Amino acid sequence: MTALGFLYPGHSAEDDYPRIEQLLGSDIRVDLVHTDAGEDTHRIDALRGIGAPERLAKGIEQLRLAGAEAVVWACTSGGFVHGWDGAQEQVRTLAVTAGMPASSTSFAFVHAAREVGAARVAVAAVYPQDVSALFADFLRAGGLEVTGVRGGGAAGAAEAGAWGEAEVLALARAADTPDAQAVLLPGTALHTAAWLPALEDALGKPVLTANQVTVWEALRLTDRRVHAPGLGALFVREPTVQV
Known part of the structure; x- marks a missing residue:
């Protein structure tokens, strides 16, 4: 069993994740923890606060206890609004805090x-x-x-x-x-x-x-590959990316 961890801001389309878990049809478990999304707005200044380290850190312990092997910050805008370098620093901090491989939807x-x-x-x-x-x-x-x-x-x-x-x-x-x-x-x-x-x-x-690539990114971090045509071309291609 491979356990994938996700930090997801607020509540909106989180039901995509159990659906994706079902479509994977394998020994993959998707564990999702909700983080504080703050003000619900696509305003740039608000988006920069969604992925603050202290907000993400609060969900890490739950994922550790669930046995997650990798964690992905499941928020596109909460990553890319910091620019490439800022988003990299965000992921580095997340990996250190979590003690496991980490990434974000933006990089995914x-x-x-x-x-x-x-x-x-x-x-x-x-x-x-x-x-x-x-x-x-x-x-x-x-x-x-x-x-x-x-x-x-x-x-x-x-x-x-x-x-x-x-x-x-x-x-x-x-x-x-x-x-x-x-x-x-x-x-x-x-x-x-x-x-x-x-x-x-x-x-x-x-x-x-976004939710599709987020789960794929977590699988990539754990060196897992799952053939799942119901999730589109991304889940039927070879080989895994090298970065």
């Missing part, structure tokens, strides 16, 4: 894009445009070319969590460009786990979503 997107062979990506972000642009900057710092950015304008996690398949697909289609090799949907507040095959069928290319 970069690693997952490499995994599916996508050097050029389109961004379909649920956030306002200014926050979406910061995510694009983060991806560029990670060596990816961003072919287009579309912000969905959701004011906060609660609004994003209420989106259904039609809204998610419409945003992905609006962001996609002919030269994009994958479409990225950041925001762990967005439900996507149930719709990954439909999204990829509609767009004709890999679709990477």
